[in-house]
Amino acid sequence: MSNATLEVKPSEQQTPTPEPGAPDNWRRFFSFSTDHKVIGIQYIVTAFIFFLFGGLLAMLMRGELITPEADLVDRTVYNGLFTMHGTIMLFMWTFPMLNGLANYLVPLMIGARDMAFPRLNAAAFWLVPVFGVILTASFFVPGGPSQSGWWAYPPVSLQNPTGNLINGQALWLLAVALSGVSSIMGAVNIVTTIIRMRAPGMGWFKMPAFCWTVFSAQMIQLIGLPALTAGAVMLLLDLTVGTSFFDPAKGGDPVLYQHFFWFYSHPAVYVIILPIFGVFSEVFPVYSRKPLFGYRVVTISSVLITILSLIVWVHHMFASGTPGWMRMLFMFTTMAISIPTGIKVFAWVATVWGGKLRLTSAMLFALGGLTTFLFAGITGIMLSSAPFDIHVNNTYFVVGHFHYVINGAVVMGFYAAIYHWFPKMTGRMYYEGLGKLHFALTFIGINLIFLPMHPLGLMGMPRRVASYDPEFAFWNVIASLGGFLLGVSTLPFILNMLSSWTQGDKAGDNPWRAIGLEWLVSSPPPHENFEEIPIVVSPPYGYGSDEPLVSNNPGGILEEEPEKTPIANLAGKANS
Amino acid sequence: MSTTSVDPNLNTKAASLEGHGEDHEEDHRLFGFIVFLLSESVIFFSFFTGYIVFKTSAGDWLPAGFEGLEVREPLINTAVLVSSSFVIYFAERFLHKDNLWGFRIFWLLTMAMGSFFLYGQAVEWMGLPFGFTSGVFGGMFYLLTGFHGLHVFTGVLLQGIMLGRSFIPNNYEEGEFGVEATSWFWHFVDVIWILLFILIYVWQ
Numbered sequence: 001m002s003n004a005t006l007e008v009k010p011s012e013q014q015t016p017t018p019e020p021g022a023p024d025n026w027r028r029f030f031s032f033s034t035d036h037k038v039i040g041i042q043y044i045v046t047a048f049i050f051f052l053f054g055g056l057l058a059m060l061m062r063g064e065l066i067t068p069e070a071d072l073v074d075r076t077v078y079n080g081l082f083t084m085h086g087t088i089m090l091f092m093w094t095f096p097m098l099n100g101l102a103n104y105l106v107p108l109m110i111g112a113r114d115m116a117f118p119r120l121n122a123a124a125f126w127l128v129p130v131f132g133v134i135l136t137a138s139f140f141v142p143g144g145p146s147q148s149g150w151w152a153y154p155p156v157s158l159q160n161p162t163g164n165l166i167n168g169q170a171l172w173l174l175a176v177a178l179s180g181v182s183s184i185m186g187a188v189n190i191v192t193t194i195i196r197m198r199a200p201g202m203g204w205f206k207m208p209a210f211c212w213t214v215f216s217a218q219m220i221q222l223i224g225l226p227a228l229t230a231g232a233v234m235l236l237l238d239l240t241v242g243t244s245f246f247d248p249a250k251g252g253d254p255v256l257y258q259h260f261f262w263f264y265s266h267p268a269v270y271v272i273i274l275p276i277f278g279v280f281s282e283v284f285p286v287y288s289r290k291p292l293f294g295y296r297v298v299t300i301s302s303v304l305i306t307i308l309s310l311i312v313w314v315h316h317m318f319a320s321g322t323p324g325w326m327r328m329l330f331m332f333t334t335m336a337i338s339i340p341t342g343i344k345v346f347a348w349v350a351t352v353w354g355g356k357l358r359l360t361s362a363m364l365f366a367l368g369g370l371t372t373f374l375f376a377g378i379t380g381i382m383l384s385s386a387p388f389d390i391h392v393n394n395t396y397f398v399v400g401h402f403h404y405v406i407n408g409a410v411v412m413g414f415y416a417a418i419y420h421w422f423p424k425m426t427g428r429m430y431y432e433g434l435g436k437l438h439f440a441l442t443f444i445g446i447n448l449i450f451l452p453m454h455p456l457g458l459m460g461m462p463r464r465v466a467s468y469d470p471e472f473a474f475w476n477v478i479a480s481l482g483g484f485l486l487g488v489s490t491l492p493f494i495l496n497m498l499s500s501w502t503q504g505d506k507a508g509d510n511p512w513r514a515i516g517l518e519w520l521v522s523s524p525p526p527h528e529n530f531e532e533i534p535i536v537v538s539p540p541y542g543y544g545s546d547e548p549l550v551s552n553n554p555g556g557i558l559e560e561e562p563e564k565t566p567i568a569n570l571a572g573k574a575n576s
Numbered sequence: 577m578s579t580t581s582v583d584p585n586l587n588t589k590a591a592s593l594e595g596h597g598e599d600h601e602e603d604h605r606l607f608g609f610i611v612f613l614l615s616e617s618v619i620f621f622s623f624f625t626g627y628i629v630f631k632t633s634a635g636d637w638l639p640a641g642f643e644g645l646e647v648r649e650p651l652i653n654t655a656v657l658v659s660s661s662f663v664i665y666f667a668e669r670f671l672h673k674d675n676l677w678g679f680r681i682f683w684l685l686t687m688a689m690g691s692f693f694l695y696g697q698a699v700e701w702m703g704l705p706f707g708f709t710s711g712v713f714g715g716m717f718y719l720l721t722g723f724h725g726l727h728v729f730t731g732v733l734l735q736g737i738m739l740g741r742s743f744i745p746n747n748y749e750e751g752e753f754g755v756e757a758t759s760w761f762w763h764f765v766d767v768i769w770i771l772l773f774i775l776i777y778v779w780q
Binding site: 116117120184187188189191192193195196197222223224225226227229230231233234237241242243244245250251252253256260263 | 603604605607608611612614615616617618619622623626629630633634635636708709711712714715716719
């Protein structure tokens with residue numbers, strides 16, 4: 001922060017169209033803009049609003065669970081709460097949020113002026129509020145929202161007690177289908193962009209690890225999501241026109257739906273976690289002043305995770321009458337996927353090891369996310385074992401495990417990304433003190449709410465119940481308090497973001513002295529990103545070496561200084 | 577990468593600001609469309625998988641009193657649809673050689689063959705003694721043929737638009753993406769039908 005340039009360059013003052021991200025330019029975020037940077041921030045802000053909504057539902061649930069009796073809300077309301085909490089957090093928060101990060105960062109990181117299909121990009125974003133409204137509207141239809149959990153397993157999801165054609169479950173299916181359309185549009189766009197629009201000289205192994213993980217994640221979307229669409233279409237037909245694909249009373253097969261659902265929805269957790277792995281791979285080198293350890297192996301393990309993730313889905317169905325050979329096979333593949341994941345964890349630890357650490361908010365969140373991910377990985381290996389999985393099936397152990405991944409690693413990784421790229425996105429610095437307070441509250445809150453779920457699960461407390469035996473009360477009270485703390489923890493973040501965006505100190509082009517194409521342009525980056533398309537000559541993460549990243553001056557930043565060549569300047573600036 | 581190679585000495589900012597939008601998409605559209613088609617094919621493969629699972633595991637597969645599907649008429653339909661893939665290929669070749677009327681005639685022939693297929697499909701549906709609520713087989717049959725038919729209909733619609741646009745002067749100055757994508761889509765629909773035909777009609 002100390003070396004941030006405070007004066008505004010004359011070129012910035014004369015820009016005819018204000019830069020996206022500049023605080024005086026908020027109206028652009030409410031327009032059908034095709035600029036990937038505007039769309040990226042639109043995605044992130046919209047998703048974060050739904051994150052708060054989903055979190056509010058979770059706090060209502062924790063309020064219900066603070067006492068053993070079902071007293072705060074009705075049992076059917078509770079069913080609706082956990083269904084909508086899961087659905088909103090996955091389809092309205094994580095996917096759009098990660099699409100936002102990918103949208104903002106990928107073109108900048110690969111040296112492109114925009115995404116391959118800017119208008120398709122905008123259309124994919126504007127579907128998000130549409131299906132968000134549809135999903136939210138299901139609270140107001142007779143019978144309330146869907147109550148069948150975010151899996152929507154038949155026959156429960158086929159019950160339709162009110163008999164209306166427009167019911168909570170139908171609206172749920174419609175929203176999920178639209179989310180799928182939006183995700184496929186986004187995936188086609190991002191995959192095309194990464195394959196076809198990398199800057200000259202940027203071979204696959206000169207691409208930042210974040211882009212590799214986004215590419216791997218979007219490949220999963222392209223391969224897996226259509227399977228969920230197929231299952232959802234068949235479920236919708238069962239629910240509305242009376243076909244009998246999944247209705248056991250009419251000769252259908254409900255387990256087939258589970259296969260369709262998990263063939264996508266298990267890989268979907270890698271769609272979620274892979275870009276966060278990418279964030280870790282970007283953040284650790286910057287704040288450790290060391291190159292990413294084993295860069296090539298880390299990138300290849302992303303691709304390995306993509307491939308393996310497509311053949312592990314039956315581990316969600318060990319208790320669904322799955323034959324023994326299938327259990328064995330999927331137990332093996334599930335354990336195998338921990339190898340490329342473990343490689344990454346090892347590489348991050350080795351990157352941080354012996355580095356010159358700067359514990360900024362971004363670094364703290366990345367370290368916190370890594371810690372919680374490691375914990376979730378260990379319980380994940382426990383769960384991959386079929387006998388253990390059947391023992392804790394549908395208990396709070398499973399809930400604790402995946403919340404350590406999704407709230408622990410993914411949400412903390414998201415915060416790390418926001419703090420790290422906030423100066424680039426807005427041109428302003430955030431308040432470090434508030435960021436650290438935010439980290440402390442989040443980290444304590446996450447462990448306080450989700451750690452007790454593990455002993456609860458081992459004791460046998462089932463998930464998705466509004467009331468429970470008093471013997472579970474102790475851990476539930478702790479978890480509920482942690483849940484409320486987690487709710488409170490978003491306040492310093494929101495305060496920090498809003499005040500810093502409008503009143504923060506001016507950030508320089510590269511406040512973290514990071515190496516990467518996005519740090520060679522001004523903050524916030526201009527329309528079309530680059531003065532000149534960069535010509536990449538070095539692999540990423542060249543910390544501690546004097547090799548320049550590019551052979552030209554893509555940002556046009558230091559051209560006014562005649563005494564030095566721009567390249568020497570940039571290299572010196574990044575490595576000093 | 578060579579696909580986005582830009583002469584660094586050029587004043588690229590001015591050049592690219594003019595060309596923003598349309599030109600940006602031009603290079604990558606067909607690539608993106610093929611990526612989309614590959615993804616779309618997974619929906620069909622999922623339905624196929626569902627069909628195979630139901631057929632090999634369901635107790636009473638065919639609706640009561642129904643012996644099996646007639647193959648002769650659908651076979652004629654199949655022959656027409658598969659040959660239309662060659663016809664559209666010739667139409668595209670005419671366009672590449674700037675023979676507009678050759679293109680239009682063969683293109684129209686493709687549309688006619690696609691429409692004939694849809695008509696034959698409708699006739700077959702009318703003559704069947706079961707509906708989509710007649711058990712799992714009924715549901716799967718109408719789902720597969722219906723979803724594929726929807727794609728054929730979309731293909732014919734796209735072809736109609738492309739035929740109309742061929743009368744716009746200088747329509748092909750910015751490349752032939754629309755025609756190429758429609759042609760790709762048509763081949764895709766064709767290949768899916770061959771798999772579908774084998775699955776539903778041949779394997780009874």
